[in-house]
Amino acid sequence: MTDSNTAPAFAEKGQPKDDVFKALMACKDDDLSSDGRAFAFTYDAGEELRDVAQQAFTACMGINALDPTVYPSARRLENEVVAASLQHLRAPEGACGTITAGGTESVLLAVKTARDYARKNRPEITAPEMLLPETGHASFHKAAHYYGVKVVAVDCHPETMKASVEDATAKLTPNTILVVGSAASYAHGVIDPITELAALAQQNECLMHVDGCIGAWVLPFQRELGVAQEAFDFTVPGVTSISMDLHKYAYAPKGCSVLLQRRRDLRDAQYYACAKWSGYAIVNSTTLGSKSVAALGAAWSLFRFLGREGYRHLAKQMWEATEQLCQAVESMDDLRVIGKPDMGLVALTTDEGDIFELADKLTEKGWHVQPTYKFGNSPAHIHLTIDPANSAHMGAFIEDLNKCLDGLGARQDPPSAVVMMLEALVATTDQGGEDVPAAALMDQLGIEDGQLPQSSALIHRVINAASPAVREKLLVLFIGELFS
Numbered sequence: 001m002t003d004s005n006t007a008p009a010f011a012e013k014g015q016p017k018d019d020v021f022k023a024l025m026a027c028k029d030d031d032l033s034s035d036g037r038a039f040a041f042t043y044d045a046g047e048e049l050r051d052v053a054q055q056a057f058t059a060c061m062g063i064n065a066l067d068p069t070v071y072p073s074a075r076r077l078e079n080e081v082v083a084a085s086l087q088h089l090r091a092p093e094g095a096c097g098t099i100t101a102g103g104t105e106s107v108l109l110a111v112k113t114a115r116d117y118a119r120k121n122r123p124e125i126t127a128p129e130m131l132l133p134e135t136g137h138a139s140f141h142k143a144a145h146y147y148g149v150k151v152v153a154v155d156c157h158p159e160t161m162k163a164s165v166e167d168a169t170a171k172l173t174p175n176t177i178l179v180v181g182s183a184a185s186y187a188h189g190v191i192d193p194i195t196e197l198a199a200l201a202q203q204n205e206c207l208m209h210v211d212g213c214i215g216a217w218v219l220p221f222q223r224e225l226g227v228a229q230e231a232f233d234f235t236v237p238g239v240t241s242i243s244m245d246l247h248k249y250a251y252a253p254k255g256c257s258v259l260l261q262r263r264r265d266l267r268d269a270q271y272y273a274c275a276k277w278s279g280y281a282i283v284n285s286t287t288l289g290s291k292s293v294a295a296l297g298a299a300w301s302l303f304r305f306l307g308r309e310g311y312r313h314l315a316k317q318m319w320e321a322t323e324q325l326c327q328a329v330e331s332m333d334d335l336r337v338i339g340k341p342d343m344g345l346v347a348l349t350t351d352e353g354d355i356f357e358l359a360d361k362l363t364e365k366g367w368h369v370q371p372t373y374k375f376g377n378s379p380a381h382i383h384l385t386i387d388p389a390n391s392a393h394m395g396a397f398i399e400d401l402n403k404c405l406d407g408l409g410a411r412q413d414p415p416s417a418v419v420m421m422l423e424a425l426v427a428t429t430d431q432g433g434e435d436v437p438a439a440a441l442m443d444q445l446g447i448e449d450g451q452l453p454q455s456s457a458l459i460h461r462v463i464n465a466a467s468p469a470v471r472e473k474l475l476v477l478f479i480g481e482l483f484s
């Protein structure tokens, strides 16, 4: 008899259904659990919402949004969720939107829109540029890479971590086609000065995208609760598009975001049509062809199930937990919050203590936090994404944070020999020389079979000390190893 857990995935003979599912469930044994102790990756609002999402997801599994004339349900679900999203962000008459597969796809399409809109309306521009705050999400760099738009980095204020309007103004050129601001930024949870950035864009015939991937859904509920915040939605003149992930704080399963455009001619620049082949003609609103509406169906169902009241209640829980944490950190020696978060995204840094050792200590106590490297004006820090499930555990987390700070060692530099070795190794690949011995490198860092060692402070210190270019090379190596 073969053990279903160790049987090959694809054998000559099929297995009984029960065995298949047992093996499938076993695959998830070591995954991050949604138990309220994870401050990253999960957007957990509890069992009941998971059930609603799961039922809807299964029910919509067979719908193919490739052709909304064959599947009218795809069109109805999309139109209704987009309409609700437009209303949520106070869009004017004539605004429209598209459901996408995630934040990255929404961002890619916002950049494609800007490029193709400029090609049509400002054809003299042959080397388009976008102004992107250094706190802007990595997906904008990816979009720039894919679509041939140059990123011009905008400085951020070292205290507030908000984009500097002065620097953006100084860096604007006749080639600028797009200005980006975040509401809020992932790392520090702060809203950029959207009003000023959008005015700058408008005065210079540029489009303005607000990256509301993580914040645009939850922030309006916080506003309704009386939490003061910068304006960032369509009521701000000059804002031409906003991205908003429904698979984050709207609690849909992964695979659902929305890109909203102020006008239809902007969305036309987002679309792609092709009739130049011998098969069916296409017009795609997103980067995908055949696509699932399962996650969209779940978002649609959650909107109905929770209503505005339900979402507002969840926003309140998260905001209270965020304030509780920020207040507690204020009274801790050596630990501080970077900037002043506008929502439940918190960056914690130390003045003297070793932040990566702190992350290890928290891991030992069963918390999942996100160690993050220094970049620009942002120091190395621990990032926390707070969801409703975390709220109930905030008291316990603060207690453990205090315990871990007690006796925390001073900040450590990585062994410089290791950093130099990495820089040198990675440089050789640039010259088309010998491949970096990836396996040996992983070995050096204590990474075994793709698993980080229990204590990963050393790895983080090394990567933090390396240049961003070397970090990128290392990540490619690491992921390549995982999938080999």
Ligand SMILES: *Cc1c(COP(=O)(O)O)cnc(C)c1O
Pocket (backbone or CB within 6 Å): 102, 103, 104, 105, 107, 137, 139, 182, 184, 185, 186, 211, 212, 213, 214, 245, 257
């Ligand atoms: C999550 C996020 C993105 C990218 O979204 P994915 O859904 O992970 O592709 C973009 N911008 C911000 C601010 C985000 O938080």
